[in-house]
Amino acid sequence: MAGEGRTVLFSSHLMDEVEAVSDYVAILHRGNLVLCDTLDTIRGMHRKVTVEFNEAQEHGPKIDGVLLWQGRGTHWFALSTGDGAAIQEAQAAHGFRILEDGVPSLEDIFVARIADEPLENI
DSSP states (O other), rough: OOTTTOOOOOOOOOOHHHHOOEEEEEEEEETTTEEEEEEEHHTTTTEEEEEEEEEEEOOOOTTTEEEEEEEEEEEEEEEEETTSSHHHHHHHHHTEEEEEEEEOHHHHHHHHOSSOOTTTOO
């Protein structure tokens, strides 16, 4: 339909479906527009970084650009804005090493962007 110059509004809370059929995405939360851009741009604005801490953690450290920490013990992942450089630079200061650095799913971005409170211990 896009080739015909048509737009279809598709509303869903199932982000894998949205990711599969959409080129342009708008995320709304409590009546507010949180993100609105192409799927590629939204995914490119975020990083999902898996880390291993030297010691068990109760919560992730405060690092600029990190929207969400999830994990327990020594294994955590951070979802951040930008290219993840702030997380890379914080490794030594916070006692962790990066195991994996990649592009997050739309589901990961959605959860991080609409979280009212940190979801660190989920």
